[in-house]
Amino acid sequence: MxxxxxxxxxxxxxxxxxxxxxxxxSDAVAVAQSILNDVRERGDQAVREYAERLDGWAPETGFQVPTSELKAAADALSDADREAILAAADAVRTFHAEQGYRAYEVQTWPGARAGRRVTPLDVAGLYVPAGTAPLVSTLIMLAVPAQLAGVPRIAVIAPPRKGSGVEPTVLAAAFLLGVEEVYAIGGAHGVAALGLGVAGLPKADKIFGPGNAYVAAAKALLAQSPDGAAADLPAGxxxxxxxxxxxxxxxxxxxxxxxxxxxxxxxxxxxxxxxxxxxxxxxxxxxxxxxxxxxxxxxxxxxxxxxxxxxxxxxxxxxxxxxxxxxxxxxxxxxxxxxxxxxxxxxxxxxxxxxxxxxxxxxxxxxxxxxxxxxxxAYGGVTVEMFQKTTTMLELTQQSLETLGPVVEGLAALEGLDAHRLAMALRRKRKIDG
CATH class of the missing domain: 3.40.50.1980 (Nitrogenase molybdenum iron protein domain)
Incomplete structure (x- = not known):
């Protein structure tokens, strides 16, 4: 009961x-921290040792799955399975197509133009759980919004089956979605390799995807580290x-x-x-x-x-x-x-x-x-916006110094930051003198 x-x-x-x-x-945080520290210190060797011990899979040729294996897995799918994957991806794409940050530009003061531009992450790391159940659906949920955001490099990591590599259905789905970079590694050590860029994996700007308690802990710890990848959200x-x-x-x-x-x-x-x-x-x-x-x-x-x-x-x-x-x-x-x-x-x-x-x-x-x-x-689910970032831009003219300048100088003086005040005051003086 x-x-x-x-x-x-x-x-x-x-x-x-x-x-x-x-x-x-659980002991997830302590274990994940130990693995991250070890990978930072010993790099590729540590990752390979964890992969051999925990995954039973650390091929000499490296962790990346050849594109030929992705294609072979896709070719082996039944027509019904192929259609199901593509139909699900279409529905996810339709829903997420309405998302994404908007670029804009406005005039905040006479002669002052302020704007925002939108750019995608350079490298998005996707964690696809495949330990006790190969979550093809997670790959769809992560890859589609990443593609809609325009991410140029999408790297997938997935836990391999003991001694035999990644579940073929995950490889097949990756091929059908146009994702060609898949690595047969999982767990906290896989997250560490992806977040730090070791053992032949790219260094991800941000890691997405749910996992067990150890994966969630590794993502969170990396996100707190200056050299680590950001994380999408707490997903355990x-x-x-x-x-x-x-x-x-x-x-x-x-x-x-x-x-x-x-x-x-x-x-x-x-x-x-x-x-x-x-x-x-x-x-x-x-x-x-x-x-x-x-x-x-x-x-x-x-x-x-x-x-x-x-x-x-x-x-x-x-x-x-x-x-x-x-x-x-x-x-x-x-x-x-x-x-x-x-x-x-x-x-x-x-x-x-x-x-x-x-x-x-x-x-x-x-x-x-x-x-x-x-x-x-404090969080929502994964969105297209999570694969994007915004940059603000500002351009002032001499005209804007007349109205904006006194406000900036007054606030800088209020805070006691005189170099800030002078940065504007000197420009206003140049305008008057010129």
């Missing part, structure tokens, strides 16, 4: 403990909250919970129910469905970290959702859109009984690379 709590009766401390993520208790083990009232279909609620629990033993699922009786029906369906799932052992381990929150009203349900700030939020209530308007913190929201989170994972269009562990309070 999942741990239960009545939301209205729980104190603030109890609520916080209830929503602690299982990955927070998967999680979902399902809000379901008594009119919801218990079987559909149960399978939505299990679809996240089967990802990872550190995944977490939370059911927000309006009655004890409905929660019990969902639990019974979970137990029945576990009997037919190939990844039942993984799901059972994840369920040990999962919760049931009992609420009495939509307001309480929304309060619980905002407190949890879930990566995925599924709402199966009589008025899902109405309840969704009260939720401020969620990576992605799925409305109504006909909208499984699985649709968003694969082919509906919105991105499935989303913030986890409560980071939805």
């Amino acid at each position: 999942l741990t239960r709590i009545e939301w209205s009766q729980a104190e603030a401390q109890t609520r916080r403990r209830l929503f602690e993520r299982p990955s927070l208790g 083990p998967s999680e979902v909250m399902v809000i379901a009232d008594d009119a919801a279909d218990a079987e559909l609620v149960a399978i939505d919970l299990l679809s996240q629990a089967e990802h990872d033993v550190l995944a977490q699922v939370v059911l927000v129910a309006y009655s004890e009786a409905f929660a019990s029906r969902v639990e019974a369906e979970i137990e029945r469905l576990l009997g037919i799932l190939p990844r039942a052992d993984t799901a059972r381990a994840a369920l040990a970290n999962s919760r049931v929150v009992l609420v009495g009203t939509d307001d309480e349900a929304a309060e619980a959702a905002n407190a949890y700030a879930s990566e995925h939020l599924i709402i199966q209530t009589r008025d899902p859109r109405g309840l969704a308007t009260r939720v401020r913190h969620a990576g992605s929201i799925f409305l109504g009984p006909w909208t499984p989170e699985a649709a968003g994972d694969y082919a509906a269009g919105p991105n499935h690379a989303l913030p986890t562990a409560g980071a939805a309070r």
Whole structure:
């Protein structure tokens, strides 16, 4: 039976403990820091040793997968699989095509032109999980917005199968998407190699993609380092909250919970129910469905970290959702859109009984690379803008010195920065003298 709590009766401390993520208790940060330090110190040799020990794959020819292997994998796909990959990519491209920063120029003072230009990253590193399940969908979700942003170099890393390289379906998807640079390496050591540019991998400007707790920790630590790559968002083990009232279909609620629990033993699922009786029906369906799932052992381990929150009203349900700030939020209530308007913190929201989170994972269009562990309070999912950066430009004329100059000089004097004041005052004097 999942741990239960009545939301209205729980104190603030109890609520916080209830929503602690299982990955927070792991040794991921310490392990990832040790690996990063080792790779910084010993470079290629350290990466190869970790790859051999953890991946069972460190070929003498290097980690990059030959383009010929990508093509061969694509050629081996069935027509149905090929069409599914391309159809999903088309939907993701359609959704993301509306995104992207806008360049503009405005006049802020008479004779002063201020503008913004938009340029893509030089090198985007994409992490595609492929350990216990080859996530072809993640490659689609990351590569398509990178291409729309105009990134000239896209480097993919994916954990190899023990002793046999990257899962062919991932290679095939890369070829179909026009991504030719794939490296058979994963984990924190793969992130370190990509973020520092060692072991034959390019140095990425920014690393994108979800992973296990060690991958998430390595990305975060690199982003804090002067020599490391930036990170897209905190994206660790998967999680979902399902809000379901008594009119919801218990079987559909149960399978939505299990679809996240089967990802990872550190995944977490939370059911927000309006009655004890409905929660019990969902639990019974979970137990029945576990009997037919190939990844039942993984799901059972994840369920040990999962919760049931009992609420009495939509307001309480929304309060619980905002407190949890879930990566995925599924709402199966009589008025899902109405309840969704009260939720401020969620990576992605799925409305109504006909909208499984699985649709968003694969082919509906919105991105499935989303913030986890409560980071939805400050982050959204991966967008085209994340693969871009903006640069502002300013050009003043002699005319602008008349109106802007006194303001700049006055503020510089207010702050006691006289060189700042003189930088403008000298120009104004040149104009008067000239």
